[in-house]
Amino acid sequence: MWKGNFIMIEKNKGKWIGLGIGSIIVLFFMWGSVIWGLTKIDTQMVIDSFLRFDGSNEHIIIQDTRIPRSLIAAAVGASLAMAGAIMQGITNNPLASPSIFGVNAGASFFVVLGITAFGMTSLMSFTWLAFLGATLAVIIVYSLGTLGKDGLTPIKMTLAGAAIAALFSSLTQGMLTLNEQSLDQALFWLAGSVQGRDLNILTAVFPYILTGLVASLLIGKQINVLAMGEDLAKGLGQKTWLIKVLAALTIVLLAGGAVAVAGPIGFIGIVIPHVARWMVGIDYRWVIPYSGMLGAVLLLIADIGARYIIMPAEVPVGVMTAVIGVPFFIYIARRGINE
Amino acid sequence: MKRYVPFRIGNISFLMNYRSIAYVVGLVLLTIVLIILSLGIGQLNVSPIEVVRALFDSSTDMNNLVVQSFRMPRVLMALFAGAGLAVSGAILQGMIRNPLASPDIIGITGGAAFATVGFLAFFSDRSNTLTVSIQWLPLASFIGAIVTGFLVYFLAWKNGGIKPMRLVLIGIGVSAAVQAFTTMIMILGPIFTASRANIWITGSVNGANWSEVWTIIPWFFLLMAILFVYVRRLNVQELGEDLAANAGSLIQRDRFMLITLSTSLAGIAVAFAGGIGFVGLMAPHIARRLVGSSFGSLIPVSALVGGCIVITADLIARTAFAPLEVPVGVLTSAIGAPYFIYLLYKSRNQ
Numbered sequence: 001m002w003k004g005n006f007i008m009i010e011k012n013k014g015k016w017i018g019l020g021i022g023s024i025i026v027l028f029f030m031w032g033s034v035i036w037g038l039t040k041i042d043t044q045m046v047i048d049s050f051l052r053f054d055g056s057n058e059h060i061i062i063q064d065t066r067i068p069r070s071l072i073a074a075a076v077g078a079s080l081a082m083a084g085a086i087m088q089g090i091t092n093n094p095l096a097s098p099s100i101f102g103v104n105a106g107a108s109f110f111v112v113l114g115i116t117a118f119g120m121t122s123l124m125s126f127t128w129l130a131f132l133g134a135t136l137a138v139i140i141v142y143s144l145g146t147l148g149k150d151g152l153t154p155i156k157m158t159l160a161g162a163a164i165a166a167l168f169s170s171l172t173q174g175m176l177t178l179n180e181q182s183l184d185q186a187l188f189w190l191a192g193s194v195q196g197r198d199l200n201i202l203t204a205v206f207p208y209i210l211t212g213l214v215a216s217l218l219i220g221k222q223i224n225v226l227a228m229g230e231d232l233a234k235g236l237g238q239k240t241w242l243i244k245v246l247a248a249l250t251i252v253l254l255a256g257g258a259v260a261v262a263g264p265i266g267f268i269g270i271v272i273p274h275v276a277r278w279m280v281g282i283d284y285r286w287v288i289p290y291s292g293m294l295g296a297v298l299l300l301i302a303d304i305g306a307r308y309i310i311m312p313a314e315v316p317v318g319v320m321t322a323v324i325g326v327p328f329f330i331y332i333a334r335r336g337i338n339e
Numbered sequence: 340m341k342r343y344v345p346f347r348i349g350n351i352s353f354l355m356n357y358r359s360i361a362y363v364v365g366l367v368l369l370t371i372v373l374i375i376l377s378l379g380i381g382q383l384n385v386s387p388i389e390v391v392r393a394l395f396d397s398s399t400d401m402n403n404l405v406v407q408s409f410r411m412p413r414v415l416m417a418l419f420a421g422a423g424l425a426v427s428g429a430i431l432q433g434m435i436r437n438p439l440a441s442p443d444i445i446g447i448t449g450g451a452a453f454a455t456v457g458f459l460a461f462f463s464d465r466s467n468t469l470t471v472s473i474q475w476l477p478l479a480s481f482i483g484a485i486v487t488g489f490l491v492y493f494l495a496w497k498n499g500g501i502k503p504m505r506l507v508l509i510g511i512g513v514s515a516a517v518q519a520f521t522t523m524i525m526i527l528g529p530i531f532t533a534s535r536a537n538i539w540i541t542g543s544v545n546g547a548n549w550s551e552v553w554t555i556i557p558w559f560f561l562l563m564a565i566l567f568v569y570v571r572r573l574n575v576q577e578l579g580e581d582l583a584a585n586a587g588s589l590i591q592r593d594r595f596m597l598i599t600l601s602t603s604l605a606g607i608a609v610a611f612a613g614g615i616g617f618v619g620l621m622a623p624h625i626a627r628r629l630v631g632s633s634f635g636s637l638i639p640v641s642a643l644v645g646g647c648i649v650i651t652a653d654l655i656a657r658t659a660f661a662p663l664e665v666p667v668g669v670l671t672s673a674i675g676a677p678y679f680i681y682l683l684y685k686s687r688n689q
Contacts (some may be wrong), residue, residue: 319522
């Protein structure tokens with residue numbers, strides 16, 4: 001066992017180094033996310049705010065806004081990208097991702113339902129509702145996807161996801177038209193943003209995300225086998241249903257946790273796994289951690305960009321990721337996916 | 340006995356069998372009954388006989404006013420919006436050869452929503468009043484639908500043609516993009532715009548007036564007339580690319596025309612009634628169940644079924660929760676979405 005791991009390190013020196021460099025880049029942008037923005041902040045102030053907190057505006061902004069924002073962006077970006085990588089691996093669908101499969105729409109629906117039907121208002125209650133909705137959406141799309149003789153083809157599955165998303169969003173809209181007050185409250189959440197989220201929300205969800213992160217790193221090897229095709233995987237003695245269920249649980253933890261913290265943010269889960277595969281090949285033991293790293297970087301950059309485009313107002317980061325992601329999506333769709 | 344009746348006038352030719360003709364006649368009658376019922380029911384209930392009399396100006400003044408000026412435009416708008424969406428969906432499903440395609444899923448409705456929200460935000464001044472006439476709003480939505488339709492079409496163009504499946508996938512992507520922008524405008528603009536836009540996005544025929552009805556009717560019939568020239572080509576399209584090419588069809592040119600027609604039909608419907616969901620998906624399915632998939636009969640039956648669905652849904656939406664009025668789109672989605680899941684479930688082994 002230990003010897004095996006050692007060989008893996010020897011053989012994949014480049015990839016390990018890449019992972020190291022990547023982590024440094026993530027840290028760099030996390031630092032950037034703290035100091036760049038409307039209020040100018042320098043490194044000294046950040047250190048001071050920890051050591052000698054003096055209650056000045058800058059210190060409050062650092063502690064209450066920028067640091068949570070930076071941590072949340074990194075965690076959410078990583079989770080979404082890893083969830084997308086697993087989805088693409090097990091469904092053999094290059095367009096699979098949490099947003100396309102209706103996870104965001106499911107979460108939004110439950111949040112709005114909570115506001116209109118039960119008068120919930122706190123961000124913390126939204127968090128659990130979103131988790132619930134995301135889980136439900138994953139279960140629906142997943143069970144539709146594994147029904148039948150050989151399941152749904154990638155294209156059918158994408159259509160199914162789009163339809164589930166359409167269903168949830170039209171129900172959401174319907175509820176919002178009936179209750180204008182809730183529209184005001186919900187719009188803030190529905191935008192999808194890593195800004196204005198309390199650190200408590202991240203800490204509440206973090207255990208789930210962490211479990212998901214660890215599980216997704218462990219499951220990589222099995223996904224490699226499954227990605228070769230279900231028949232082959234069975235022939236090699238894999239209990240494919242078990243792996244699929246475990247993968248689904250991991251997706252729920254990661255995508256559900258991410259949407260619970262940040263609201264609906266799309267396209268990271270589509271774009272990043274492709275970039276990761278381009279960098280490290282099709283070995284999911286590498287694709288998954290690389291996706292996590294790159295996802296964190298992408299969301300951090302998108303969030304920093306969102307502050308500068310229409311300063312002093314901010315573009316919702318969900319719009320930023322859509323702007324980056326849609327051309328990519330179209331590129332993949334044009335290149336063709338096996339029907 | 341001959342089972343089919345051919346219709347042939349110059350370029351227009353299609354077959355209908357007697358069963359289909361019976362269905363068309365039956366559905367026309369059903370539509371008339373629904374219209375009369377819908378005209379009669381509401382805060383002021385008018386008996387069906389009085390409704391018919393009111394249509395000819397011979398009931399009480401109050402009844403005449405309510406039926407002719409308040410309810411009639413609304414019901415007709417529901418009829419034509421439903422029919423437009425249904426036919427648009429029927430064309431897409433035939434061309435893409437997939438029962439799950441519909442104008443809402445490939446982004447046509449989303450594009451119109453974006454244009455509408457953009458219009459409301461862009462032409463509002465600080466006090467939330469529009470700086471241009473609201474009359475222009477349908478035009479903006481229509482342009483939004485058409486532009487999105489063609490954007491999807493051209494993005495799906497590759498190697499001298501489009502593949503229907505690529506069209507759907509790109510539609511889903513574009514749809515997500517315009518949705519993100521719509522949300523952004525709604526958030527950055529005042530809440531007033533957001534709530535107004537939201538009702539539009541959900542789809543509602545509340546507040547339809549005669550001038551709008553007189554705008555949609557000629558467009559609808561013009562597009563339907565053009566469509567009937569293309570019906571036989573649509574039939575060929577459904578055979579698949581190779582067979583269609585062998586049958587001598589200019590596949591790509593026909594596809595372009597059919598997409599134009601489909602987008603325009605959905606465009607005029609959403610321009611006035613907003614994004615009424617799932618009608619474009621449901622109606623063609625029900626129609627196919629009734630008369631099979633020959634488009635000569637499928638198109639008129641889809642149109643009638645779509646119209647009936649929206650009229651009924653609107654009747655329920657405005658009466659069931661009175662005095663609250665639910666946008667009709669909520670109801671169609673509530674029925675349409677489970678139906679869709681059922682379709683997915685049924686097609687699992689294909």
